[in-house]
Amino acid sequence: MKVLITGATGLVGQAIVAQCKKHNVKVHYLTTSKDKLELEDDYKGFYWNPKLNEIDINSFEGVDVIINLAGVSISNRWTTNYKKKIIDSRIQSLRLLKTTIEKGQIKIDRLISASAVGIYPDSLTNYYEEGSQVYSSNFLGEVVEKWETEANTFLKLGIQVTKIRIGLVLEKNEGALPKLVQPIKLGFGAALGNGEQWQSWIHKEDLARIFLFVLENKLDGVFNAVAPNPVINQELTKAIAKTINRPLILPNIPKSFLKLLLGEMHQLLLESQRVGSNKIEAEGFEFNYPNLLPALENLLDS
Numbered sequence: 001m002k003v004l005i006t007g008a009t010g011l012v013g014q015a016i017v018a019q020c021k022k023h024n025v026k027v028h029y030l031t032t033s034k035d036k037l038e039l040e041d042d043y044k045g046f047y048w049n050p051k052l053n054e055i056d057i058n059s060f061e062g063v064d065v066i067i068n069l070a071g072v073s074i075s076n077r078w079t080t081n082y083k084k085k086i087i088d089s090r091i092q093s094l095r096l097l098k099t100t101i102e103k104g105q106i107k108i109d110r111l112i113s114a115s116a117v118g119i120y121p122d123s124l125t126n127y128y129e130e131g132s133q134v135y136s137s138n139f140l141g142e143v144v145e146k147w148e149t150e151a152n153t154f155l156k157l158g159i160q161v162t163k164i165r166i167g168l169v170l171e172k173n174e175g176a177l178p179k180l181v182q183p184i185k186l187g188f189g190a191a192l193g194n195g196e197q198w199q200s201w202i203h204k205e206d207l208a209r210i211f212l213f214v215l216e217n218k219l220d221g222v223f224n225a226v227a228p229n230p231v232i233n234q235e236l237t238k239a240i241a242k243t244i245n246r247p248l249i250l251p252n253i254p255k256s257f258l259k260l261l262l263g264e265m266h267q268l269l270l271e272s273q274r275v276g277s278n279k280i281e282a283e284g285f286e287f288n289y290p291n292l293l294p295a296l297e298n299l300l301d302s
């Protein structure tokens with residue numbers, strides 16, 4: 001089995017590459033950075049530039065499945081220009097893959113495309129499973145809906161499509177966790193807003209295992225990739241403080257301050273989505289880290 005991964009060099013990509021090695025799945029990957037190209041037998045890099053429609057067609061050689069993760073980070077200030085980049089980078093990547101497959105009449109069995117729980121509307125009380133038909137009307141909701149719609153167009157080429165709605169990925173050195181840990185370490189950590197927003201988190205290793213699970217079990221459609229036990233922000237903050245053995249002494253950081261500091265991007269910290277993992281568990285997937293404290297201990301205790 002060989003996969004072609006876009007965005008393989010990022011946080012999620014690296015965790016998936018590690019799982020591919022474990023499962024003897026060979027990896028080709030497309031990168032926009034020539035200095036990230038490697039040429040190992042089981043991890044071979046190819047250059048692409050979706051913005052300029054440039055792609056190395058050799059990257060498809062012997063590939064059965066595409067894992068698509070590519071896109072600029074969503075955690076830079078959401079100026080009008082940057083918001084366009086967030087959407088364009090994701091749509092252009094999928095379109096370039098699709099047109100290359102079409103033109104080259106390349107046989108691919110499946111596309112497994114990253115998505116996000118930001119597709120679900122902000123709510124303190126709703127519980128979201130994959131069948132939910134209500135979508136968030138804010139910017140993140142718009143991004144994810146467009147991203148999933150573009151992924152679905154691969155069905156017309158006879159390619160099976162799986163969409164993985166990723167929650168808040170916990171990883172020691174990258175992404176949200178180090179940003180949450182740092183202020184707590186320095187003694188000025190605090191819950192965000194009223195601290196009641198649900199955070200549907202997942203340990204990076206379980207997330208990568210879900211990608212391999214849908215690959216090996218040929219699962220179609222949408223799957224939430226979140227741990228079975230989401231927590232509210234107050235609990236997450238307390239659990240981090242407990243894990244790194246630091247007190248929490250400050251009051252919550254008010255929403256108005258976060259809004260002032262981050263602009264529209266404050267939604268990333270204050271939106272609430274309580275998301276369920278029943279569907280992937282019903283397929284037989286078992287989480288290594290279903291509960292937050294052991295996940296944090298695994299990531300932060302060293």
Ligand SMILES: NC(=O)c1ccc[n+]([C@@H]2O[C@H](COP(=O)([O-])OP(=O)(O)OC[C@H]3O[C@@H](n4cnc5c(N)ncnc54)[C@H](OP(=O)(O)O)[C@@H]3O)[C@@H](O)[C@H]2O)c1
Pocket residue numbers: 006007008009010011012013030031032033036050069070071072073074089093114115116117166167168169170175176
């Ligand atoms: N981390 C989370 O908590 C989380 C939650 C929900 C959804 N997601 C989504 O899952 C995907 C992977 O997340 P991640 O945390 O691994 O992101 P990441 O660390 O930012 O990695 C994304 C990768 O995309 C590639 N990329 C960047 N700009 C690009 C562009 N203009 N065109 C094509 N490729 C580009 C880069 O790889 P190269 O430099 O090699 O090209 C980068 O390493 C992202 O699309 C993200 O939105 C992540």
